[in-house]
Amino acid sequence: MARRKTRASGPSGEALRIARTIAYYQTCLDSSVPHDTARELWAHDMTTPFEAGVHVSAAFARELEAAARREAVQQ
Numbered sequence: 001m002a003r004r005k006t007r008a009s010g011p012s013g014e015a016l017r018i019a020r021t022i023a024y025y026q027t028c029l030d031s032s033v034p035h036d037t038a039r040e041l042w043a044h045d046m047t048t049p050f051e052a053g054v055h056v057s058a059a060f061a062r063e064l065e066a067a068a069r070r071e072a073v074q075q
Helices: 013-030 035-043 058-074
Strands: none
Touching: 013 035, 013 058
8 A cells, every 4th residue: 555645744856846946937037036046046956955056145045945845835
């Protein structure tokens, strides 16, 4: 018998990947994010948490990751 995943264990990797993509689009297309920042965010692997980089501050990366996790939980 297969085990069912419970909500207590958190969102699946696929849900987070989708949520990170949604967070990227909501942030970069709905606001005035500089092109270099948007390009760096898009280039990162959506299967991993957002991270600071050359054009992305640590605070901005944390905000995006938190938004993605909230989105993933709602799905």
